[in-house]
Every structure is written in C-alpha cells, then in structure tokens.
Amino acid sequence: MIKRLFIFMMLLLLALIFFKLASNYTENTQLSKLGQYYAEKGPQELGAPNLVTAVVVTYRGLDTLGEVTVLFISAAGVGLLLRRTRRKQDDEDLEQGDRAEETAGVHKPASEIVETATELLLPMVILFGIYVFLNGHLSPGGGFQGGAIIASGTMFLLLALPESHISRLLIATIESLSGFSYVVVGVLGVILAGGFLDNRIMDLGTYGSLFSAGAIPLIYVFVGLKVGFELSAVLDRFRKEDTGPL
Amino acid sequence: MSIIADIPVSLIVLCSGLGLILIGLWGMLTQRNMIRMIVGFSLTDTGIHMVMVSIGYVTGGTAPIINDAVPMAEAASRIVDPVPSALVLTAIVIGLGVTAVMLSFAVRIYKARKTLMIDECTESKW
Numbered sequence: 288m289i290k291r292l293f294i295f296m297m298l299l300l301l302a303l304i305f306f307k308l309a310s311n312y313t314e315n316t317q318l319s320k321l322g323q324y325y326a327e328k329g330p331q332e333l334g335a336p337n338l339v340t341a342v343v344v345t346y347r348g349l350d351t352l353g354e355v356t357v358l359f360i361s362a363a364g365v366g367l368l369l370r371r372t373r374r375k376q377d378d379e380d381l382e383q384g385d386r387a388e389e390t391a392g393v394h395k396p397a398s399e400i401v402e403t404a405t406e407l408l409l410p411m412v413i414l415f416g417i418y419v420f421l422n423g424h425l426s427p428g429g430g431f432q433g434g435a436i437i438a439s440g441t442m443f444l445l446l447a448l449p450e451s452h453i454s455r456l457l458i459a460t461i462e463s464l465s466g467f468s469y470v471v472v473g474v475l476g477v478i479l480a481g482g483f484l485d486n487r488i489m490d491l492g493t494y495g496s497l498f499s500a501g502a503i504p505l506i507y508v509f510v511g512l513k514v515g516f517e518l519s520a521v522l523d524r525f526r527k528e529d530t531g532p533l
Numbered sequence: 534m535s536i537i538a539d540i541p542v543s544l545i546v547l548c549s550g551l552g553l554i555l556i557g558l559w560g561m562l563t564q565r566n567m568i569r570m571i572v573g574f575s576l577t578d579t580g581i582h583m584v585m586v587s588i589g590y591v592t593g594g595t596a597p598i599i600n601d602a603v604p605m606a607e608a609a610s611r612i613v614d615p616v617p618s619a620l621v622l623t624a625i626v627i628g629l630g631v632t633a634v635m636l637s638f639a640v641r642i643y644k645a646r647k648t649l650m651i652d653e654c655t656e657s658k659w
Contacts, residue, residue, distance in 0.1 A: 294562045298555055305551040314541040315591045315614070322589075322614035329615075330599050330608070338597035338615035343622055354623045361630030368637040427596065431626050495600055514626075521633050525640070 334491035335424040335500040343429065344503050348484030352473065355513060359466065362517045369524040397447045405447035412440035420511030424500040430507040434514025441519035445526060453523050462516045465509040472502055472509070543590035546583050553580030567639045567649045571632060578628040582621045589617030 318326060325338055325346065335341040343351050413436075420433025444451055476485035486506070492499035553576050560573025594613035595603060603611050643649055 291563070294559070298559055298562075301558070302555055305555070309544065309548050309551060312544055312547060314543050315589075318591055318609060318612070318614055319616070322612075322616055323609050325615055326597070326599075326609040326612055330605055336598050336600045338599065338612070339618045339622065342615050342619040347619060350623060354626050357627055358630045361634045364634045365637045368634070368641050425600070426598065429622075431622065524637070 330494065333486055333500060333503070334494055335486075335503050336495055337424055337426065337429075339427075340424045340429050340503060340507070341500075344424075344506050345484060345486045348473065348506075351510070352469070352484070355466065355469065355510060358514065358517060359462075362521050365521050365524050397449070402447045405443050409440055409443055412443060413437055416440065416511070416515060420507050421497065421504060423507040423511075424503045425495065425497070430510030431514050433507070433511040434516075434518060437511070437515030438518030438522060442522055445522060449526065453519065455520075458516045458520045458523075462513055462520070465513040465516075469506060469509040469513070472506055476502070541592070543587040546587035546590070550580045550583030550587060553577070553583065556580075565651050567642065567651055570651070571635050571639065574635065575628070575632055578624075578632075582624055582628075585617045585621050585624070589614035 317323075325342060329338050329341045329346075330336065333341045333345050335345075416433045416436035416439075418433075419428040419436055420430045423429030423433070441453070472488070473484040475488050477483050479485075480487040484506070486501035486503045489501045489505070491501050498504065557573045557575070557577030557580060560576060561570050562573075564570050564573060591613050593611075595611055597612040597615040597618065599605055599608045599612070639649060642654060646653055
C-alpha cells in the first residue's frame with residue numbers, strides 16, 4: 288500500500304513538472320539555426336529533397352550506423368534468447384513443458400481467405416517496401432520504413448503459412464553483406480569525398496530524380512535490406528518452435 | 534469555440550505525449566504482468582516521440598521535403614525542423630529493438646516458470 292502511495296506521489300510530481308513545461312510552451316515561429324542551415328544548404332549540398340533523409344543518412348550518418356548496430360545487436364539478442372537448437376539434457380523439462388503446451392493448445396490453420404490474400408498481396412507488399420526505400424530521398428520514407436514494410440510481408444507469410452520455411456543462411460548472408468556494404472560506402476566517403484558516409488562519392492544527378500543525391504539511395508537500399516531481413520529473422524524467432532503438423 | 538481554435542496543434546500533441554509518458558510509467562510501476570509492463574514501456578516510448586516531434590513543429594510549417602510544393606527559396610520559412618524528426622526516426626528503431634529483446638526475455642521466463650507474473654521471479658530480487 289505504501290508502495291502504491293509512493294508511486295502515486297512520484298507520478299504526481301512528474302505530472303507537475305510536465306504541467307509546468309506545457310504551460311510555458313510557445314510554438315516555434317521560425318526554425319532553429321541548425322534546421323535553417325539544413326533547409327538552406329541541404330538541397331544544394333546533398334541534392335536530396337527529403338531533408339529528414341539528408342540529416343539521417345549524411346549529416347548524422349554516424350548515428351544511423353550506430354542505430355543499425357543497435358538493431359543488429361537486439362536481433363542477435365533475440366536470436367540468442369529464443370534459439371531453437373538446444374542441448375537436450377539441459378532443457379529436458381522445458382521440452383516436455385513445450386510438448387504438453389502444444390497438445391493442449393488448439394492450432395487452427397489459417398483460413399482460405401488469408402492464404403489466398405497472402406499469395407496475392409505478398410509480392411505487392413514486398414514491392415512496396417522496395418519502392419519506399421528506393422524513394423527515401425524523394426518522399427516520406429526510407430530504409431527503416433521500407434525494411435519494416437518488408438518485415439510486415441514476412442509477418443503476413445507467417446500468419447498464413449505458419450510452417451513455411453525461412454532460410455536462416457539467406458537471411459544471415461544478405462544481412463551481413465548489406466551491413467558490410469554500408470560501412471564500405473561510408474569508408475569510400477572518407478577516401479573520395481569530405482568524410483565518413485559523405486554521399487558525394489557519386490554524381491549528385493538531376494535534383495528530384497530517382498538516381499540522384501549521390502550515395503543516399505545506395506545507402507538506403509543497404510539499410511532497407513538489412514532492416515527488412517533482420518526484422519524478418521526476429522519475427523521468425525518469435526514463431527512457435529517445432530510448429531509440426533498444424 | 535474560439536479558445537479551442539486558439540490552442541496550437543503542437544501543444545495538443547505535446548500534452549498527449551506527456552500524458553502517454555505518465556500512463557506508460559504508471560503501467561510499468563504498478564502492473565505485475567510482464568507483458569503489461571512492456572506495453573507500458575511502449576506507451577512511454579511513443580509519448581516521448583510525440584513530445585519530440587511537437588517540439589520541432591513550426592507554426593504553419595509543412596513536411597521538410599523540398600520539391601515543387603515547397604520551392605527551395607522559401608524553404609527555410611515554410612518547413613518544420615527536420616532535426617527532431619530524424620531523431621525520432623532513430624528513437625523508434627531503438628525502441629523497437631529494446632521491445633523485441635524484452636519480449637524475448639518474457640518468452641524465456643514464461644517457458645521456465647509458466648507464469649508471466651513478476652512476483653514469481655523472486656531469486657534475482659535484492
């Protein structure tokens with residue numbers, strides 16, 4: 288009871304701080320200095336219409352590399368925690384528990400509608416994901432968003448055909464290759480242009496066209512593939528082990 | 534009616550975000566079910582994103598994409614701040630990774646204990 292009171296008091300104090308913050312809030316009428324710099328110089332310097340992409344991929348590219356690393360580590364952590372090949376003796380009671388659960392739980396196969404819709408829509412979902420990360424420098428979207436859409440396609444597949452096999456090797460290969468290429472593009476920026484992850488290693492091209500903004504589309508393709516396959520691997524890990532006959 | 538119309542849009546987003554942070558914290562502190570605690574974390578996370586986005590808003594601003602709709606010459610006066618948006622993009626991805634790891638911990642604990650209640654896991658309590 289005293290603990291509840293303590294929590295309540297803490298939240299109340301926090302709410303008071305938040306209230307003070309919100310009551311003194313006035314909306315910005317102009318951009319911050321940094322935002323202004325990006326707005327004025329960004330399109331000319333980098334050739335990317337989408338300024339968020341310009342900030343994420345180039346101006347703060349190192350942060351994005353760190354972000355991709357964090358995502359990789361968390362995917363690896365999920366893989367470690369939910370690994371499937373177990374030593375029998377260690378986890379014998381666990382295995383037994385699983386089996387008991389499996390017989391207790393009622394598995395229903397996905398309905399005809401879901402299966403047919405998946406066959407029809409899955410290629411389009413994946414194509415849309417690719418579209419989103421290819422156009423990351425032109426329109427709202429980018430590598431992470433496109434990758435998430437591709438992973439939602441995988442989710443779709445797992446819902447409709449739970450026993451479908453997803454190749455670990457393929458996922459690992461594409462993921463490592465795209466991660467490696469991302470770093471290589473970054474290092475090329477040091478050698479050929481102004482610094483790490485500088486996008487001007489390639490021609491800036493016509494402003495607003497698909498193949499423009501230097502290396503940004505290239506980087507976003509790598510990020511999109513990496514994120515998409517990584518999240519697919521995470522979803523695959525959360526699937527019930529040994530799905531068996533459903 | 535005019536009072537409601539005078540409230541800036543970003544203030545509404547800011548207040549909703551702060552409210553979500555509080556609700557999420559309440560959930561994390563009072564709930565004993567691990568899945569509910571993770572839901573609380575996600576709520577706090579989303580609340581923080583909303584606060585950050587609202588801070589970057591500029592009155593009457595539009596998306597920071599400079600094409601035919603927003604000519605380059607008047608870009609600086611017509612767009613919202615791109616920096617908080619980029620920051621939120623990063624934060625969403627990190628939040629997703631953290632949530633995935635927390636959920637897999639919950640799965641492991643459930644497998645070992647057959648329960649999701651945090652009260653049952655006492656041996657690592659100090």
